[in-house]
Amino acid sequence: MRASAPVILTLLVTITSACQQDGPAVRGGEDGGTLVIASGSDATILFPPLTMNVTSAQVEAQIFEHLAEPGEKLNMIGDVGWEGRLAHSWSWGADSLSIAFRLDSMARWQDGPPVRASDVVFTYDLYTDSTVGSLVAPLLAEIDSVTVRDSLTAVFWFSHRSPEQFATAAFQMRILPEHLLSKSDRKQLESSDFARSPVGSGPFRFVRWVPRQVIELEANTNYHLGRPHLDRVIWSIAPDYNAAFMRLLSGDADMLEYLRPGDFEQLSKHPEIKTVRYPSLIYGFLLFNERDPKNQKRPHPIFANRSVRRALTMAIDRVQLARSVYDTLAVPAIGPFTEALSTYDSTIRQIPYDPDSAATLLDAAGWRDADGDGWRERNGVPLRFTMIVPSSSTPRMRAAVIMQEMFKKVGVRAEIEQMDFPTHGSRQEARRFDASMNTMSSDGVPSTIRQLWSTEAAKEGSNYGSYESPRFDALVDSAASQMDPRKAGAYYRQAYQLLADDAPAIWLFEPLSYAAMQQRIHPVGMRANGWWLNLKDWYIPQGERIARDRVGLSRETPAGE
């Protein structure tokens, strides 16, 4: 049975003592304890250049390090707010075409040797080697070369200045050990032993990976920034959400990284479990295809018209929609970004919910209910379109059904076509759809908006709706070339406003991310670009520990288990 919105609201208020925001990323707490994460998917590989799934990314982030990490505000322009990891400092060349990273002399690979600048050069060479096929390689295009100045200084040289060049150098690659990989056949790296039992320089070391069952890491007590508090972190794989939830409730697991709206009622009966909200980069939207799916050289008969897209946006009550789908666990989205993005701007003017004005705009565009049957048509062609929806996503399905009713009120016939997730993806890629229910997770880099909405990406890229606006392109180009974050922000604001006005999509909701965890787990610094990025700072107080927290380090683990 689904709880009503007021019930959920009451429950949320009732469990406020258990529901909290996590603390800032500062060192503190006590060493020891085990964190068991109920994970919905297994890792596929533990080799950063080829990482394609979130569990792999979570595990790798504990084993391998970036040169530096963005601060809480996720600033990607310049180096303001960035914190050193493998590099403890850096200096810019006079012409800003080079950055020299000075490595922490205390940094060691987990098998003993020190981390050296040659490892950074090797890492760049490996990421950009076409035989490796790294997903990251195209993102490193602005790096001209990487050289060794001395054993602890690696210098990145750039072909041109760009505001995000620091992020590119410091944050796109996790540094790999040259001494363990230099002799490997690069084409075979993805199926190598290293890719399944890696050695890095990060706060946790690899212990074991039993495929589709468990991944275990333990504290690297020699970590150059101080040992992590937790002794062990275990990903306990449970692909079925109900099984994962049950593991949490039964105490077999300590944490579940996301919750469904209906779970809060159940959790209110478990005082030993708390919910923790963390920032998110996920938003949902209904994407309009502005090209005719049957012949992409022609404009779409409905959505190519800006007034019609605006009218359809006006027909949707997004506040009610977010409430109906997520109860109080989402807010209406205002654009292709969330509050966690550094360039977020809450003042973007929105197209209001106004069915009367929507009807007027549709009338003006020639879409009228001439025959009085309740549906609009033009020149005998009905105003009818299909929304493609992945059947695996309950929120998107619910949203589609509610929107169907809202469209109906202004005489627009929207049909729903459900399909499995890969089919939904391939239909989008092939541009064979009218409208598509989508969710998107930003990577935290403002300029990636170009990959989703620019004219160039409409021709060959991920602008599946084929929205084209030279003004938008120019604004984003200007923003992406500004070295001053404030000036860049001003350009991004104009670009966001243009997207809101042109309505290439209806911005629907921004789900709030909640994790559930046992009360004894004290999370620190959960970030929008990865709740797991500060796992080294999480802790379990001595007085709250249970049997599995007292196992300690370096226990014998039989091979093959």
Add this chain to the structure above:
Amino acid sequence: MIALLLRRLAQGVVIVWLVATLTFLLLHLAPGDPVSATLTDPLTPPAVREYWIHRLGLDLPLHQQYWHYLLSIAGGGFGFSFPHHRPVSAVLAEALPNTLLLMGVAIVLAFTIGIVLGVVQARRKGKPIDWGLSIGSLFFYSMPDFWLALMMLLVFAYWLRLFPASGMFDPVMYGLMGPWARAVDRLWHLVLPAATLALLVTAAVARFQRSALLEVARQDFARTARAKGLDERAVVWRHSLRNALLPVITLFGLALPALLGGSVFVESVFSWPGMGTLTVNAISTRDYQLLTAVVIVTSVLVVLGNLIADLLYAWADPRVRLEE
């Protein structure tokens, strides 16, 4: 007997080839491919997608892909799984024993309990215990597998907390256990999924066994045995049961594909890392190589199951041997 075996094996090879070919064709007709289904992030650069499509040979004409596919099967490797970043044979080698363990235990439980229940029902025909067991077996027989699995999880793992909710072993403490404790831990984790699968089949076995035994009990040899003064227990267990096993042996051949199908849901609910969950993942990632390998292995298992059923049939019924 050897001729029967060889004929059945030859038929089996043809069936497996047909299944493999049909699977290959159907998969390639479905929208999507392993690369687009794995690299789902729209921010993935098109150049990266193209690189992997080329490297995996997905840009080759279909007949060439089919030829490479047949060669990889002939080599026994089944090709490379892009979503798993490993040879398919390595992925299968991990999952297959887990499914065989689960299915093996479920089959032994289902047929042992089912045959015993069928005998009890036949001997107590029309009595309350017969009625009770009939209603009970009908209840489980008509139950959807995924629903039964969820109910078992809810009742025994969550409410009563008698058994672990999922997995094959305790993810935290297993490494600290001695060999005996590990065996117990594994057994403990096996109980719920194996019992769920077994329950689904036990009901059918019991019903088949009951009616077969009642049918046999009316035949001349059973009447003769009774006339010789044998007690009812000896008549049933020594004379009637072997003859009444024939429909149950037929059911054994049919139970294998049913169990394999049921294991998809049961493994998923109990997070059992076998072929069932592997299949679900392979479908959602359009993992052509892995999925076709799973189908081939499954069809081999079914063919072998039917072969075993044929052999058992010949063992149980001398007339079959004479006909052959």
